[in-house]
Amino acid sequence: MTMEELMVDVSHMVSAEWTKLRSVRSNLWVLAAIVAVVIGLAVVVAETRSLQPDDTVLGGSLTAGGTLALLLAGALGASHMASEHGTGLIAMTFAACPQRRRVLFAKATVIAAALGATGLLAAVGGTLVGRWLLDGAAYAPGDPVPAVFGIAATVALTGIAGLAVGAVVRHPAGAAGTVMGVVLLPILLGPLTGDLQPWVAGASPSGVLQKLAQSSDAVPETVGTLGAWPSLAVLTGCVCAGVVVAALIVERRDA
Secondary structure (H helix, E strand, O other): OOHHHHHHHHHHHHHHHHHHHHHOHHHHHHHHHHHHHHHHHHHHHHHHOOOOOOOEHHHHHHHHHHHHHHHHHHHHHHHHHHHHHHHOHHHHHHHHOOOHHHHHHHHHHHHHHHHHHHHHHHHHHHHHHHHHHOOOOOOEOOOHHHHHHHHHHHHHHHHHHHHHHHHHHOOHHHHHHHHHHHHHHHHHOHHHHHHHHHHHHHOOHHHHHHHHOOOOOOOHHHHOOOOHHHHHHHHHHHHHHHHHHHHHHHHHOOO
């Protein structure tokens, strides 16, 4: 196969996966919910003045809603892969494209694009709402650019991680539960890991989100001293490694 034929083949697979994603109404509801929870919780935090004295408007507006957005993104990615195993549709997908790694790549591309765009819309909306409602309040504003792009990337990466988990677990509920644990457990159980806490929590999706949002919760004792963007790079590497492992497993077992 020539490079041009390969690009056409991949383009067709990406188009097919996009059609699958948008044809399931629940997927569209999840994308809408990501925007709604981020903006909605930004309103709640602003109206109740739930920020810490040393918090930033950006952190207060995006941390709570952003964490829920990560959970939704991970669940969407897991469902997009695992649901095909549950219905048996994956056998038809692999029959149409025996190169299973390309199928996984196409799914990851679609999930990344959909969640990246949705995450960016949610982050910008939450930031604008927070600044509007907290205008004149005695909080540092925070620096939203380029932080909102990093937050959007974190949402997309969490969705890809969910996709990889779905490829391995192959059960929608089990995959969604696993990826939710990946998002929440490093922060919740970090204190139990002693000196390893900054490493465990700092490179987790929720830890990276806290750093990018410049939240007052992102203190060195809990999420380490590694900066927000290096932490995002570490998260990216971990997710890529997870996708490679998932691709190897998918190649070696029956549909």
